[in-house]
Amino acid sequence: MRDRNFLHVAVGATVEKTREHTMELRDIEILLTLAEELHFGRTATRLHLSQARISQSVKSQERRIGAPLVDRVNPRAVGLTPLGIQLVTELRPAYHRIVRTIDHARLTAHGVTGVLRIGFQPGAEYEHSPAVIADFTRRNPAWQVMLRQVGFADPIAALEAGEADVVFARAPFERQQHYRVTVVATEPRWVILPVGHRLSTAPSVPFTELLDEAFVALSRETGCARAFWLAEADRGRAPVRVATEVNGIGELVAAVAHGAGIGLTAESTRLFHRDPGVVFRPVDGIGPCELVVVSRPADDRPVVADFLGACAGVNAMEITI
Template sequence: MELREIEIFLVLAEELHFGRTADRLHVTPARVSQAVKKQERALGAELFKRTSRSVQLTSIGVQLKEGLSTGYQQIQESLAAAAAAGRTFTGELRVGYSAAWCGNLVVTAADTFRTRHPHSTIRFLNFQMDDPLTPLRDGNCDLQLTELPIDEPDIVNGPVLFTEPRALMVPAAQPFAERSTVSLEDLAEVPLIAVTNQPQYFLDLHYPHRTPSGRTIPRGPSATAWQDVLALVGAGKGVSPTSLRAARYYSRPDIVYVPFRDAPPVQYGLTWPASGNTPHVRAFVQAMLDAGGPLQPPGPAAGAK
């Protein structure tokens, strides 16, 4: 006797009415009748006395009900316990981020996640901007919040959580520092400091070689870490694009953040290994989505003209 057939028998034994049994189980009365007849044929005994006015258990039906009830209840309790365990994650989840403002959102989401899954722990990982994919690929990170695009066959792109206006970091003594905005065409007039070791499609978007009209953008020194970019710009070696929010986190007297008036915003989204698309990861993704509200768009920031 299959589990569904046991369920039909036990509900009918309780209700003693084919219609009410069908309603409780969301099936038709005919389905209930077919199941009972199948059970009776298999057992070689009548389980119910049926008339046009009533349905009653036979003595064998009573005996079967008593024997099945305890076992069925145990099965239901075991299934419920397994489902609850599946929703309650344990162990450590390693969550990476690139920019400091991404880290703020990750920490906020972690509070939500730990409330929902108190037996889990979160380890935060801050990665250098020149190596965003290796930690995911070598198993040292379960998911991360980072600048997009990421277009790799072994990496899953989750939702874009927020976007930020793009700005240009310029030396405080550079003429651009006196402007209220800059244009992508202005990049042809100054050396551009870029980060190395990123995928080419990422570099083409964030550190282009030509302006929209086709003018060549000169290259300045390259950098492998964010602090190197700040040092090079502050020393007057060139300019570098970033999120306008960076002005709040990395205000320096030798650097000014000037908003672009015609550049696309910087997108930030979640990524994780295709081989690690686990319920644990998906639960944290949901926590990130739920925690997205506190991250407000940047207003006027220190050092921005």
């Protein structure tokens, strides 16, 4: 009897010890998302969780592992420690295999034979996207569409990691030449001005009138996108004056509303990011922007080709704003 009690206690201790070192699937998702966003607030928004929940999860994993995973020197823009980078690199493929396996089993049980994973870059909202998706699902009833928001600074990272099959994004973006890009819509670039700005009541604004203005810029990590939305190619010799940097369209609108500067955006932004502190005006003298759907060149599945065809079909549709 004494031996049995001892065995019971020993096994119980082993189970408890294992639980102490167990990473829940949700905690892994939080860590992987934080590795993409490098920002607690954006990670919380993307996962529909509180920022406290994100912080609590990361600290819990650090306690289990016994070392820091996140560098918190700058609370607004965190980074990963070398150990954190190693852990994320090794976890990511395993996590996505598990998620795909569970999803496949669940969908098979409901008679669904496949899933098309569609990523959306923040700021790539488009009024015809729901119609495209509805048309796709009508013609492919055995396929389910799964939508997810991808990172703003690097929207195609989701494609590279195998987390998405296609991604809606704003061109240009880094490494664009390595992907298949289908143009969904072409829109003029407009300027966001604070209410009361000297040009806020103008029917349209010549770009030459904006050359001396302070601009709200995208972060440097967005690369060619930052240069495009500052219209650097249209400035001639006039240097750009950057007042502040932001990490997304919502932050851009908010920064302009608070008087930080002005910014360029797509015309349709005014449909999705309204703010009483700003006005949107068309700009003369600069070219348009493109909303695109991005896919891997080697992905020749008929279902992907069908979706790309549906997206290309709306390019000729009239945009009503």
